[in-house]
Amino acid sequence: xNNIIKLSRKELYDKVWATPMIKLAKEFNLSDNGLRKICKNxxxxxxxxxxxxxxxxxxxxNQLPLSKKDEEREIKINVDVLKQNYSPEDSIxxxxxxxxxxxxxxxxxxxxxxxxxxxxxxxxxSNLENKKMSNSYEKVKGTISTSRGLPSIIVSPKNVSRSxxxxxxxxxxxxxxxYQVLLNDEGxxxxxxxxxxxxxxxxxxxxxAIDTIDDRGWKSRDLIPNGKLAVKISRFGTSEFVDxxxxxxxxxxxxxxxKIETEFQEMAEKRRQxxxxxxxxxxxxxxxxxxxxxxxxxxxxxxxxxxxxxxWKKFMILKEYFEYMKSENPKNLEWIQWAEKKLDWYxxxxxxxxxxxxxxxxxxxxxxxxxxxxx
Numbered sequence: 001x002n003n004i005i006k007l008s009r010k011e012l013y014d015k016v017w018a019t020p021m022i023k024l025a026k027e028f029n030l031s032d033n034g035l036r037k038i039c040k041n042x043x044x045x046x047x048x049x050x051x052x053x054x055x056x057x058x059x060x061x062n063q064l065p066l067s068k069k070d071e072e073r074e075i076k077i078n079v080d081v082l083k084q085n086y087s088p089e090d091s092i093x094x095x096x097x098x099x100x101x102x103x104x105x106x107x108x109x110x111x112x113x114x115x116x117x118x119x120x121x122x123x124x125x126s127n128l129e130n131k132k133m134s135n136s137y138e139k140v141k142g143t144i145s146t147s148r149g150l151p152s153i154i155v156s157p158k159n160v161s162r163s164x165x166x167x168x169x170x171x172x173x174x175x176x177x178x179y180q181v182l183l184n185d186e187g188x189x190x191x192x193x194x195x196x197x198x199x200x201x202x203x204x205x206x207x208x209a210i211d212t213i214d215d216r217g218w219k220s221r222d223l224i225p226n227g228k229l230a231v232k233i234s235r236f237g238t239s240e241f242v243d244x245x246x247x248x249x250x251x252x253x254x255x256x257x258x259k260i261e262t263e264f265q266e267m268a269e270k271r272r273q274x275x276x277x278x279x280x281x282x283x284x285x286x287x288x289x290x291x292x293x294x295x296x297x298x299x300x301x302x303x304x305x306x307x308x309x310x311x312w313k314k315f316m317i318l319k320e321y322f323e324y325m326k327s328e329n330p331k332n333l334e335w336i337q338w339a340e341k342k343l344d345w346y347x348x349x350x351x352x353x354x355x356x357x358x359x360x361x362x363x364x365x366x367x368x369x370x371x372x373x374x375x
Contacts, residue, residue: 092266144160
């Protein structure tokens, strides 16, 4: 069963430049190549390879304009509703979930106490214990936070132990999955596949806003921790896993790992698609470059042909003049020999070498550089 989506050239153009092709194609249940063909058929420019990567990294980009002609021309796209629910990302998530569940090395349950904690957790625990002894100001009242260069944790003292156990579990699982676990000024970073593909993981205690009145009668709103922990994953956006009435964060380790691994796998797939697209674009560029080279060579050959024809006509005038002078002065042998050599040099059918004229262009009779010499 098919549905038909109707939209104008301008509407499709706006969508193409607002959403990556691979993602937008799903709305129409098309492949990205199928959507590209539609854009090509309706003369709709699409973002070049690397456009969305530049946006992700905050680099300057240029949007190709849509020709004003037939902006409102209607485009009809047939959508097969029987296949509409298929999603490559769902397929990846399913495979990742099976992988996580079948990996016996993973620890999908958080221990009730720290056991042989990771070195990063040991440093974090020491740092938070020192913070307990101070009254440092925090945005959320009654919380403490880790120092820069350590996993970013902001919780109330009663949730420090839980946070450390969750952190230790995640770090160990990250390593089991083959990620690099690094620390920088932003906090805990996990890296997969290459240095450009990473995520930040941090822990926060949720808070509630409460109206308060100080001694002077001034009203204000304070943030107060509410005891619920959240593990947050930051990449280009932020995902979080929060304590709920049905499930604590400790019981969501599998979901956290599936989410992270799925995002890494999706990014790897997108890189693979980008590579294929770049290779296609490079292949097309080389083909176009080869075509242009043939055209340039053909034009150069014709220009040479054209110039030789004009030179031949002048050569015939010179030859006629030579024959006349030879008949008038047959005894002037020195000049006759000299003129014969110059005719052979100028004749486009011979192009004989003349050391005294080696820097002269035969077509224009002007001095030329060594690169332009014709022998």
